[in-house]
Amino acid sequence: MPSALPLADPAPADGRLPGSVADGAEQRAFGVYVHVPFCRVRCGYCDFNTYTADELRGARRGDFAGQAEEEVALAARVLAAAELPQRPASTVFFGGGTPTLLPPEDLATLLAAVRDRFGLAPDAEVTTEANPDSVDAAGLAALAAAGFTRVSFGMQSAVPEVLRVLDRTHDPERVPLVVGWARDAGLDVSLDLIYGAPGETLDDWRRSLDAALALEPDHLSAYALIVEEGTALARRIRVGELPAPDDDLQADMYELADDRLAAAGYHWYEVSNWARRPSARSRHNLAYWTGEDWWGIGPGAHSHVGGVRWWNVKHPAAYAQRLAAGTSPAAGRETLDDATRALERVLLETRLAAGLPVDRLEPEGRRAVAGLIADGLVEPAAAFAGRVVLTRSGRLLADAVVRRLLPSGPATG
Structure with missing residues (x-):
């Protein structure tokens, strides 16, 4: 299920x-x-x-x-x-x-x-x-x-x-x-x-x-x-x-x-x-x-508007009952703080060919970029131009790259 x-x-x-x-x-x-x-x-x-x-x-x-x-x-x-x-x-x-x-x-x-x-x-x-x-x-x-x-x-x-x-x-x-x-x-x-x-x-x-x-x-x-x-x-x-x-x-x-x-x-x-x-x-x-706004319609659908994220009840019967009663089908929601939104931008935009702007990283993450270039995981020319863009090896190890870009991750290795 x-x-x-x-x-x-x-x-x-x-x-x-x-x-x-x-x-x-x-x-x-x-x-x-x-x-x-x-x-x-x-x-x-x-x-x-x-x-x-x-x-x-x-x-x-x-x-x-x-x-x-x-x-x-x-x-x-x-x-x-x-x-x-x-x-x-x-x-x-x-x-x-x-x-x-x-x-x-x-x-x-x-x-x-x-x-x-x-x-x-x-x-x-x-x-x-x-x-x-x-x-x-x-x-x-x-x-x-x-x-x-x-x-x-x-x-x-x-x-x-x-x-x-x-x-x-x-x-x-x-x-x-x-x-x-x-x-x-x-x-x-x-x-x-x-x-x-x-x-x-x-x-x-x-x-x-x-x-x-x-x-x-x-x-x-x-x-x-x-x-x-x-x-x-x-x-x-x-x-x-x-x-x-x-x-x-x-x-x-x-x-x-x-x-x-x-x-x-x-x-x-x-x-x-x-x-x-x-x-x-x-x-x-x-x-x-890239963190735009969307409304998700339907059972279990997720939505995001202006840093507020919510999700609907999952079963179609529960969804129908909520709407029949004139109430929202949303089951829960969260308001993202600035730190969480910044974290999600690193997680998601690093996966894009357009890349992640280096200036969105914390100082520890910016220092990690040089090690990622040396390891062949980040494109050097893009990094020198101010963006983190994955090489093909980097795409295969995208989650590991992200961990090194985040404040809690090691700068090298």
């Missing part, structure tokens, strides 16, 4: 925000995330807040769009009461779960609600995630007509044996078909891949990369498999049914991906993300990584 919510302060029943969230808001972009928590089956590696039909217990998939519309209206009221400036949504992202298990008209209705309450920027990026077996040509055309601009397909692998280990249900031969339908509809295409599944070989991973690149997606994400506690995959590994992922093999897989993608004209802009051109980068995810 999904992991537990964070511990924090209770959220106000009316969702009100402190007046401080308006400070500097004109300089921050605003986005909307819609969490659609439904899946046909639960993948063995997944610990996201998702529910299959037999786990809904008191909630119905068909009611979700109306409930989410109510939260969109609540969001508009709360932001207006906090005297935030009117900002059209620059990005809207439907994630999950599998958003495209909802009918296209429900997704279109929710996008229209965002447009009506907040407005959409003229160049707004509007994305939905999708499984290859959850869409058809007509549905993708309907989404494009409604204003969607981008679809992110969960391809994960081109190798049937790997997909079976991951409990993915789609036929890999369907991926070229759905990509073609998306292209015909005028949508940009992103493909998500996972590497390092138990039993996956370097040749398997090469096969998946080549299959993905043959489709010429605008954007590609490649994530190392992480075995999360409480998942079916973790249980299978614990009892010896499957081998644990091999860190060294995953590093080799990352290097192979970076080589293959660079040769095909893709540029990394975040440790796990590549794009063919700057305009194909996920602007929505970049907003997370």
Whole structure:
């Protein structure tokens, strides 16, 4: 089942925000995330807040769009009461779960609600995630007509044996078909891949990369498999049914991906993300990584506005009950102090190709940069120009680099 919510302060029943969230808001972009928590089956590696039909217990998939519309209206009221400036949504992202298990008209209705309450920027990026077996040509055309601009397909692998280990249900031969339908509809295409599944070989991973690149997606994400506690995959590994992922093999897989993608004209802009051109980068995810504002709609969705972060109750039934009672679905929240916000900027912006400004580091962190250059983990030219940018070796050791940049970490070693 999904992991537990964070511990924090209770959220106000009316969702009100402190007046401080308006400070500097004109300089921050605003986005909307819609969490659609439904899946046909639960993948063995997944610990996201998702529910299959037999786990809904008191909630119905068909009611979700109306409930989410109510939260969109609540969001508009709360932001207006906090005297935030009117900002059209620059990005809207439907994630999950599998958003495209909802009918296209429900997704279109929710996008229209965002447009009506907040407005959409003229160049707004509007994305939905999708499984290859959850869409058809007509549905993708309907989404494009409604204003969607981008679809992110969960391809994960081109190798049937790997997909079976991951409990993915789609036929890999369907991926070229759905990509073609998306292209015909005028949508940009992103493909998500996972590497390092138990039993996956370097040749398997090469096969998946080549299959993905043959489709010429605008954007590609490649994530190392992480075995999360409480998942079916973790249980299978614990009892010896499957081998644990091999860190060294995953590093080799990352290097192979970076080589293959660079040769095909893709540029990394975040440790796990590549794009063919700057305009194909996920602007929505970049907003997370750079600390912009967003409101998360749906069960378990997280939000951040002006240094205040909160998250909704997780189960769809509890979410529905809160909204039916006229109260905020938020379960808890925290107000980030300056030190925490600075820490998060180091954690997140170090992962970006644009890099982290050196002047955001504490003196101890700035002193650590020279050692990171000597160890081949940080680009020398970028550092001399005032930014911490990871080398490829640094990307493989990004967490270790961050620890050395933070005040409690060693300056060298």
